[in-house]
Amino acid sequence: MFYYISGKLARLETGFAVVDAGGVGYKLTISDSTYAQMPPHRSVEEKPIVTLYSYMAVREDGIELFGFATEEELASFKLLITVSGVGPKAAISILSLLSPQKLAVAICTDDKKTIAKANGVGPKTAARIVLELKDKLKGSTALDTDGDSFTDDDIPSLSGAHDKRADAISALTVLGYTRGEAEAVLKNIDTASLKVDDIIKEALKKLMR
Numbered sequence: 001m002f003y004y005i006s007g008k009l010a011r012l013e014t015g016f017a018v019v020d021a022g023g024v025g026y027k028l029t030i031s032d033s034t035y036a037q038m039p040p041h042r043s044v045e046e047k048p049i050v051t052l053y054s055y056m057a058v059r060e061d062g063i064e065l066f067g068f069a070t071e072e073e074l075a076s077f078k079l080l081i082t083v084s085g086v087g088p089k090a091a092i093s094i095l096s097l098l099s100p101q102k103l104a105v106a107i108c109t110d111d112k113k114t115i116a117k118a119n120g121v122g123p124k125t126a127a128r129i130v131l132e133l134k135d136k137l138k139g140s141t142a143l144d145t146d147g148d149s150f151t152d153d154d155i156p157s158l159s160g161a162h163d164k165r166a167d168a169i170s171a172l173t174v175l176g177y178t179r180g181e182a183e184a185v186l187k188n189i190d191t192a193s194l195k196v197d198d199i200i201k202e203a204l205k206k207l208m209r
Helices: 032-037 071-080 088-097 100-108 112-116 123-133 164-174 179-186 196-207
Strands: 004-013 016-021 024-030 049-059 062-068
Touching (some): 004 024, 024 049, 024 088, 032 088, 049 071, 062 071, 062 088, 071 088, 088 100, 100 112, 100 123, 100 164, 112 123, 164 196, 179 196
Parallel strands (some): 024 062
Antiparallel strands (some): 004 016, 004 049, 016 024, 049 062
16 A cells, blocks of 8 residues: 655654654554664654655554565565465564575575574474575565566576575575676685585675675
8 A cells, every 4th residue: 555655753663663744653663674774863853754665464453564664675575474474573573683685695595594583483484484485586676686687597496406506696696796796706615515605605705805
């Protein structure tokens, strides 16, 4: 119903923000990540203008608005709630722990342990997230930092042989690097002896120099 809500930041607390839009105060549940991106709220008189991309959850016991500082976070939230057993609260908890980019890496590398660290998210739920979202990343802009659609060439299939090099390339492209950059940096890394997450860490160190 609402794609975004823009107005004065009337109140900001951990877990929620109130946006005054046209004289109506909209209370939106937010992640810790969105909270950290809100402008300083120094006084009652000073009410900065903010825009929160929104999602309205309708349940039998009421309606709740969720707000996100970026479209990427909103898209990641929508992906997460497609997973069986993952509701809006669990999705917000995951996005409080992981940025959309780090979530993409965790999914691409089967890092269930990291996802399971989110409050209210156990190992079984984390496993379902990885299982159900891995293929959905193909052709999706949800976790793309550049706004370009992913293709099968950009993100190799992670099913079957689970080739470590392909997994690493997949994760790096999700983080916004080109396939060429990913392949070039991996030439200088001993991918055979390292785990996928270690390969990605080494690659990122080299790419950020």
